[in-house]
Amino acid sequence: MPGPYKETDLTERVEAFLSDLKRGGSGTGPLRGSAETARETTALLRKITAQARWSSAGDLMEIIRKEGRRMTAAQPSETTVGNMVRRVLKIIREEYARSRGSSEEADQQESLHKLLTSGGLSEENFRHHFAPLKANVIEAINELLTELEGTTDNIAMQALEHIHSNEVIMTIGRSRTVEAFLKDAARKRKFHVIVAECAPFCQGHEMATSLSKAGIETTVIADAAIFAVMSRVNKVIIGTQTVLANGGLRAVNGTHTLALAAKHHSTPLIVCAPMFKLSPQVSRYHNLLLSLQVKSCEILSKVNVHCPVFDYVPPELITLFISNIGGHAPSYIYRLMSELYHPEDHEL
């Protein structure tokens, strides 16, 4: 019987993914980019949809929510996992609505009439069984996967619209999106890049070696020199870990200082972030503190050492978001968020 084998295979896959996430979070496993995590999450969710036993959309949503909660608990700082779960839930809702025949728009807009008369969409309990639902959902998830695979290229294609020749561009740490962005522009234009190394992990060094090998004039500076050199910088282009619903960022340590320095010199701050990084909810006070290697041990016992991994950057300091669907102002992010996720899924 294929059933039980499928199930054990599925649970094995899920467990393997969870342990990978946990190890990635504690720094012992290999570091993965968020695009990779997003793809793997979506693939896993597709597998769950295909192989788990469910009869109606409601059941499927329950299963996915449950798995989603486990996955986000494994590594809370990796928000792409939760984002993908919410995307899939939204897909399921849409497919269900389409199967029922009601138009999507009517469902999406919560009209005042609906709120007052019927108590909203809570009547919709997704209990109907539709035979083609499974196929439709899997097809939609495949589309999502294709979109995910093309995000970095889509963003990189827009590079020439934003970088002119002989510019000095500043960036911090290491972002694969920004790397692809700059390398694409470098094929046609000559410009100079300054990379802030972003202690203590100094990921900026990798970024700099990679960019200079592509022929871009690169300079590595220490974090302390960010404000000192900012007066000669024309643009600041950064990547981020998460984009928040208010248009703010949760980005790598040191980004807030960079954003303040850019604001002081009125230098535009451009964030290259694919859509899957948009996150409706993020636990604000959960900021990982990783270990900092300090050699002199005798004083270590009397000293508190702080090493936060992420910084919060408020939306007022950001000029532009470049995503795979184009450029947006920070004030537009809430709208994109409402199109990507259903409000009931914000809390998994």
Next chain:
Amino acid sequence: FLLISASLFSVTKQTEGKELTKEEKQRLRKEKKQQKKNKEKKDEKASQGSEKEKKSGSLAAAAPQPPAKSTTVKTPSAVPAPAPVSVPSSLEAPAPVDKPSKTKAELKAERRARQEAERASKPGKKGEPGQQAASGKQKAPPSELQPVIKRLPEHIQVDNPDVLKKLAKKLERQQIPLRLDYGYKVSLFSHLHQYSRKAPLTQQLSIPSTVIHPAVVRLGLQYSQGIVAGSNARSVALLHAFKQVIRDYITPPNEELSRDLVNKLKPYISFLNQCRPLSASMGNAIKYVKKEISNISSQCKEEEAKSKLLNCIEWYIKEKIILAAKAIAESSIEKINNEDVILVYGCSSLVNHILFEAFEKGRKFRVIVVDSRPRLEGREALRRLVQRGISCTYVLISAVSYILPEVSKVFLGAHALLANGYVMSRVGTSQIALVARAFNVPVLVCCETYKFCERVQTDSFVSNELDDPDDLMVTRNGKTQLESWQEVPSLGLLNLVYDVTPPDFVDLVITELGMIPCTSVPVVLRVKNVDQ
């Protein structure tokens, strides 16, 4: 070098001024007539007229050339002239001068000055500058608007091959080896030197060196390897080395001590400059020592002169560094309250001293030490503070915006305070001041007055120090990413040492003369010049 030549200039101009008093009186009479004419012409433009007088009055007497004068006259209007010319003019801007003079060329410049005056603002001058100030004492002011043949310091003209050739010739004359630049320099900084720590200058000297005193050789090595670091430490070490030089000095026959000793010191100073560019505090200390030496009268016997000089140097160290630190600590303690959280950056001897004193006096506070790569000086400060029993937290500079909401005050040290109110300090200071301003946390800078400098600077590029670029490399998990950075042609490493903080980020400067705002630095400089 800039400061030394400025002081020499002021001395010569003072003597010239005294010789011209008779001519001045004639010119004063002519000027009075012109003033009356102007007043009759336009009453509305009285301010313009008086400004014009101020400009004409402020024209220099001794052999000026019209173009040079017009550029010096442009000083008050603060029009940015090309770099070499504006540096001398801006240096002399603080002290308003009123020396009437009338030649054809000067009249032409006067007319030009009138045009400028319409645009210029009035920098605090009196009603009738022409007569009163000129008849008053002749201070350093006359030198302000001389067409200055000011030499730019060599260490910021590395991109000029003529300057490099001149330097090489000078060093050859003084028998000091020339230190070569190392590694690929970022194009924005091609005008500065970049040396490698692994190739100290002393390797190129013969041992024992006949030209340079061994104490100075040792000092140079300590500077270039970073063993003696920090502006106070460097100045004190320099003065101690000079004391040793003076003790071992013997006047050669047919030579005067006051002149010969100064000439003896010149190659030492070039040598130290090659080992590591001189700091502003060291420059001021050298100026003081040279002045004291040249003031020794020829009647003095050698032993007497030497002991006098040694006492002067002792006095300088005691008064300007040690007692100043005490005074600053006393004023700062008023600013430290119980339950304060104080943020400090790097290792400033003065700020550490203040914290120790406050802790002794029984104030309860805790300290957050911010550190940055690649120097990691904060660890030294952390060690000293913890040894005294002060509770500390340690963060890297990228975590400043994470930790600032807890902080009540920021105490920063300074390397030098520039005449336009900018604070020159370790790189990263301006960043901390910026973020503190964004969080509304007060920033206090502690600085002794001997570090006040007449230079002006608006960004961290034109005059800075480039440290060894190899320091930026780091090994994590056995891998060094930037190991072969020299082989990659488009990769450069930038290791800046200083940066300048704009005065609007700084709330207060604590000096031994009191607590002043950043913008009062030129006032203090003026007062010091008058005292001397």
